[in-house]
Amino acid sequence: MKLTGREKTELFLEGIVTVILLLMLNLSIIILINQSIHTNPGLRDGIFIIKKSILIGPDHYHLWSWENIFITLMLVFDAAVVYWRLIRRYHQMQLRHIISELHYIANGHLDHRIGFKLKGNTQSVVESINALVDSVIKSMNEERAIESSKDELITNVSHDLRTPLTSILGYLGLIQDKQYKSQEDLLKFTQIAYLKAKQMKSLVDNLFEYTKVKQTGTPLSINRIDLSQMMEQLVASFELEAGKNGLQISAQGTDQPLYIEADAEKLGRVFNNLISNAIKYGKGGKHIYLTCQVGQPNEAVVHVANDGPEIPKQSLNQIFERFYRVEGSRNKDTGGSGLGLAIAQSIVDLHGGYIAVTSENQLTTFAVHLPFKHGDRLSRPDDLK
Numbered sequence: 001m002k003l004t005g006r007e008k009t010e011l012f013l014e015g016i017v018t019v020i021l022l023l024m025l026n027l028s029i030i031i032l033i034n035q036s037i038h039t040n041p042g043l044r045d046g047i048f049i050i051k052k053s054i055l056i057g058p059d060h061y062h063l064w065s066w067e068n069i070f071i072t073l074m075l076v077f078d079a080a081v082v083y084w085r086l087i088r089r090y091h092q093m094q095l096r097h098i099i100s101e102l103h104y105i106a107n108g109h110l111d112h113r114i115g116f117k118l119k120g121n122t123q124s125v126v127e128s129i130n131a132l133v134d135s136v137i138k139s140m141n142e143e144r145a146i147e148s149s150k151d152e153l154i155t156n157v158s159h160d161l162r163t164p165l166t167s168i169l170g171y172l173g174l175i176q177d178k179q180y181k182s183q184e185d186l187l188k189f190t191q192i193a194y195l196k197a198k199q200m201k202s203l204v205d206n207l208f209e210y211t212k213v214k215q216t217g218t219p220l221s222i223n224r225i226d227l228s229q230m231m232e233q234l235v236a237s238f239e240l241e242a243g244k245n246g247l248q249i250s251a252q253g254t255d256q257p258l259y260i261e262a263d264a265e266k267l268g269r270v271f272n273n274l275i276s277n278a279i280k281y282g283k284g285g286k287h288i289y290l291t292c293q294v295g296q297p298n299e300a301v302v303h304v305a306n307d308g309p310e311i312p313k314q315s316l317n318q319i320f321e322r323f324y325r326v327e328g329s330r331n332k333d334t335g336g337s338g339l340g341l342a343i344a345q346s347i348v349d350l351h352g353g354y355i356a357v358t359s360e361n362q363l364t365t366f367a368v369h370l371p372f373k374h375g376d377r378l379s380r381p382d383d384l385k
């Protein structure tokens with residue numbers, strides 16, 4: 001820390017004043033002692049006896065010049081007092097510097113940090129202040145990011161609700177104004193309005209689900225689940241829908257049951273979303289393959305794969321973002337909200353796992369990695385980050 005000219009003068013004057021005060025004190029002590037010795041013969045004799053009886057060193061010197069020793073001791077004491085007063089004043093100055101730096105930061109210069117180095121405990125105070133400012137800035141930025149992500153969520157939801165709502169109002173308006181030519185037209189308009197209303201409901205449901213799983217501390221109802229058996233059940237429940245879309249769905253589990261600790265309902269939601277996507281976006285393909293196996297020693301891996309159009313490379317690391325839809329899916333009438341994968345990822349994350357996606361050679365594969373034990377957390381490999 002650099003002292004200003006004024007502070008240096010202040011220190012200098014403090015030293016001078018202390019020295020003068022101490023010299024006056026020393027002088028008065030010496031005068032007092034001398035006076036007491038001269039006016040008190042008993043004391044003088046006592047001092048003489050003490051001087052005679054004290055012998056110093058192997059050669060037994062007498063302590064005749066006690067005044068010199070007394071003066072030396074007083075000078076040492078004086079030096080200590082001067083040092084103590086100067087150090088105390090210097091610490092006050094350091095504190096003043098720290099406070100003025102704090103005022104500067106508090107006045108909005110949030111990227112400023114206390115730059116000077118001090119000795120001892122004061123340096124740890126400076127470091128703590130800098131660390132405190134860093135963490136305040138970090139949480140302010142996080143707060144801002146959350147705020148803008150909420151705004152973005154509201155904008156997206158309003159947009160996605162307004163589109164079907166506009167068409168519902170349009171078709172209901174046509175019906176109300178009797179602007180239809182035949183009974184078939186009337187039925188068609190009602191059907192479109194109904195479909196759009198269903199789309200709105202699905203968006204609201206997804207949104208509700210998304211905010212629910214995104215909340216911190218979402219409770220999980222953990223049970224022991226056999227993933228092999230779950231795959232079989234999923235095949236049975238999607239067989240018909242896949243068939244209608246010209247797709248064949250099959251599962252390949254392990255010979256033995258593959259148990260993990262998980263929330264069956266929430267995990268079901270993950271696989272439902274992945275399989276529904278495989279049906280929706282796998283048009284032109286023929287198969288949906290479900291497999292489950294042991295991955296790393298502490299994890300189970302479920303693959304949901306479908307042949308059909310690939311996801312463009314540049315979209316692969318964005319498809320888990322909420323409301324993200326690959327260009328083309330937006331225009332097609334697949335009725336998606338862009339929340340399905342975000343929900344799936346949040347649920348898998350709640351279980352301590354992660355999802356990875358690959359899309360090449362006409363095969364799109366979602367790999368869901370889950371720890372066997374509830375409470376364990378798998379770390380996503382670096383090449384997937």
Ligand code: ADP
Pocket residue numbers: 273277278281282306309310311319324325326327329330335336337338339340341342364
């Ligand atoms: P959506 O409600 O649009 O289905 P998702 O979050 O489930 O939202 O999916 C995001 C986007 O990822 C989809 O719009 C789609 O473009 C793409 N996608 C997801 N699964 C597949 C898949 N199996 N094959 C091809 N594209 C997919």
